[in-house]
Amino acid sequence: MSFLYNRLSKKELKKRMFSEVEPRLTLSFYKYFTIKNTQEYRDKIYKNFYKYNILGRIYIATEGINAQISIPKKYYFFIKKFLYHLNSELNNLRINKSLNNEKSFWVLSVKIREKIVQDGITESFFNPNNVGVYIKSKTVNLMLDNKEIIFIDMRNSYEYAIGHFENAIEIKSTTFREQLKNIIPLMSYAKNKKIVMYCTGGIRCEKATAWMRFNGFKNIYHLEGGIIGYVHDARKNGLPILFKGKNFVFDNRMSEKISDEIISYCKQCGQLSDTYVNCQYNLCHLLFIQCANCSVNFKNCCSLNCMKKSSSCCL
Secondary structure (H helix, E strand, C coil), X not given: CCCCCCCCCHHHHHHHHHHCCCCEEEEEEEEECCCCCHHHHHHHXXXXXXXXCCEEEEEEECCEEEEEEEEEHHHHHHHHXXXXXXXXXXXXXXXXXXXXXXXXXXXXXXXXXXXXXXXXXXXXXXXXXXXXXXXXXXXXXXXXXXXXXXXXXXXXXXXXXXXXXXXXXXXXXXCHHHHHHHHHXXXXXXXXXXXXXXXXXXXXXXXXXXXXXXXXXXXXXEECCXXXXXXXXXXXXXXXXXXXXXXXXXXXXXXXXXXXXCCCECCCCCCECCCEEECCCCCCCCEEECCHHHHHHCCCCCCHHHHHHHHHHCC
């Protein structure tokens, strides 16, 4: 292979993905560790992933790796072996399997970034490895029963909207960077309380716990493997799953159903709904919640104005 980037159109790649019949798994993993030569590291991953038809989004930075990928099921043990042998830092890598096997990605993108998650932290002596205490589903459920313990959702507001732990605090924001900026003054009253932080797969809440400890918070915990890890561990041990609603994911699936409860509402009619869509009008493309009826009435658009503009574009 003489190139290390995708050369097909997204339309063609998406068509290929939906016509594929081979079973796939969606996996996610991350690790904070030092990567000295990010370009070499990136190219090695791209070559091997491309060879085995692995799709998804991978970020490489000097601070580590962050990946969400779709792999042919038959290559699961290959990918584990490849990652574990990529370097010694990945020997104990935690790999999260998705909660469903719907098709998720149709392109392979391996990018070098300044950070694997944009946090806005500039303090040179901040230590991202000084994290909170990992907890699993049994401890999580017990702590949820204790009203003195504070749960904080470290995901964006649109993620929180369709699913979260009951009474978990939402740090209203559209970016993780914004959350970290706001959380310290917002939670200043709770420096000596027990605080549990969670996110989708663990990467954001891990850094958030380190940020809280850096700012003087003493009793900080976080869910091992995030929401995905919590659900898998609870199912494995026959424990009740106390997360309500859906888990938002950043791929073609949009969400993974965890419980039957619907806790969010259609933007247009106010009826219960937990289905995210992007406005059909391409110049808008707003991400919003829309029920089945409004999807028909507004032709998959977020407003009458966008519906009219979208219709005129098709004439």
